Amino acid sequence: MDPAGDMLPRRVFRALLPLPPGAPYIGGVNEEQPFDIAVIGGGVNGCGIARDAAGRGARVLLLERGDLAQGTSSASTKLIHGGLRYLEHREFALVREALSERERLWGIAPHIIHPMRFVLPWRPGLRPRWLLRLGLFLYDHIGGRRALPATQGIDLRRHVAGMPLQPGFGRGWVYSDGWVDDARLVVLNARDAADHGAQIETRCAVTALERAADRWTINTDDGRSFQARIIVNATGPSTLDLLDRAHRPSDRHMRLVRGSHIVVPRLFNHDFAYFFQLPDGRIFFAIPYERDFTLIGTTDRDHQGGLTDVTASAEEIAYLCDGANLYFAQRIAPADVVWSYAGVRPLLEDGSDRPEAATRGYRLEWDEGEGAPLLSIFGGKITTYHHLSAEAVAMLRRYLPKMSEADWTGMSGLPGGDFPRDGLPALIDRLRADYPFLSQSDADRLGRAYGTHAWRWLGRAGSAADLGEDFGHGLSEAEVAYLIDREWARSAQDVLWRRTKLGLRLDAAQVRRLEEHMQERI
Secondary structure, three states, X not given: OOOOOOOOOOOOOOOOOOOOOOOOOOOOOOOOOOEEEEEEOOOHHHHHHXXXXXXXXXXXXXXXXXXXXXXXXXXXXOEEOOOHHHHHHOOHHHHHHHHHHHHHHHHHOOOOEEEEEEEEEOOOOOOOHHHHHHHHHHHHHOOOOOOOOOOEEEEOOOOHHHOOEOOOOOEEEEEEEEEEOHHHHHHHHHHHHHHOOOEEEOOOOEEEEEEOOOOEEEEEOOOOEEEEEEEEEOOHHHHHHHHHHOOOOOOOOEEEEEEEEEEEEOOOOOOOEEEEEOOOOOXXXXXXXXXXXXXXXXXXXXXXXXXXXXXXXXXHHHHHHHHHHOOEOOOOOHHHOOEEEEEEEEEEOOOOOOHHXXXXXXXXXXXXXXXXXXEEEEEOOHHHHHHHHHHHHHHHOOOOOOXXXXXXXXXXXXXXOOOOOOOHHHHHHHHHHHOOOOOHHHHHHHHHHHHHHHHHHHOXXXXXXXXXXXXXXXXXXXXXXXXXXXXXXXXXXXXXXXXXXXXXXXXXXXXXXXXHHHHHHO
């Protein structure tokens, strides 16, 4: 393969080529010229809006107080899906919108998004079979499915997906949805925004907002000040807090719902995922994860307390283990959990009596008041981020009429995704052919993370030694350099849990060495 594009700047790796003149550089800021749009919040909606607006010609600033995708956007169930369970809450419009996005997102990011088949066993005493079949029929037909396979009935006594289950399961169905590396989806939207001229500032918390007739002044915790004609409030669970900081309190109510997940050693040896029902009416997923693990989630609990360091409670971990034990023959306990994580979903308050019934829809609201406008994002889900972004940017054109009208982001591949949506296996094979020193598992990981951009930092390497120090499990100095220089990574946590999931594999000594190296380099 002849990968196009730039290579990383290089001091220690003789295998890599220099960055060409004129390539985008993270940094070098002109803070005196006002921005057209300042997006506050580096989650999937904020980065999606920044990408779309920058590609239409707007001068865009994105401010994130931590790392990109550090909050809710990296704590999802990792699915691009319509939300089969939302049908019973009559969220037909939301499901249709989300289903219509599945294949579009797969097309622009085939390295980090791929189809997955889900097994739904029928369990006597819960939802009747006719209701499940009706829901799956609607799921197949209301969203414009084209490339994804249709639902099929299966006999779990004979199907491979029935083998890990407890005896007694017979009737079931297999339907289609998509898997996504959620944190990389955010980072790649930010990368493409920067490649279109946006300025991305991470670890840059907003401390004050001052409104004038034609612009906002934004002060940050590092002593800098920025100006922008419009602010987009994409801070997720902190949306109302930012409005208060802007002295524009809202009468809108939000419901903060915590979703927790656990990761355990692999419970099955096939590529199907599971959609399970629980006796309390809730559902949860069990999904193949990082080759050697199973991801189980999620819970829905109203969240009280702070929004930093949100964690899964012992009760939630036990609840997920108990749910899995209703289905799988291999029992698990909290002691088997190798990693757990939790995120707070900012849902629109719709009066639902249970958190799982609260709408996953979104609303965009202007505060035009007296002076420069502010657009706030309420709600949303990762699957609909592109649609939300396009709608938000269309609203911003009211004040920025020189922006292009073209909705370009649904047709243009995200960085590294410029290959056919069914071309990932061939891309991984080419990686191994061009770099024979890569193991199959390493080539698979790199292809799924970077797509065609893997060649940008592998460059002319002829051996693993050409990539510099190995921090463990194939994480090389060259890869870390790329993540620092091109993907805003600033700590070992950024690399191990958001840019990759190698935090599941590196030991404490390897993590310390990686952190030391990054601090020396930064």
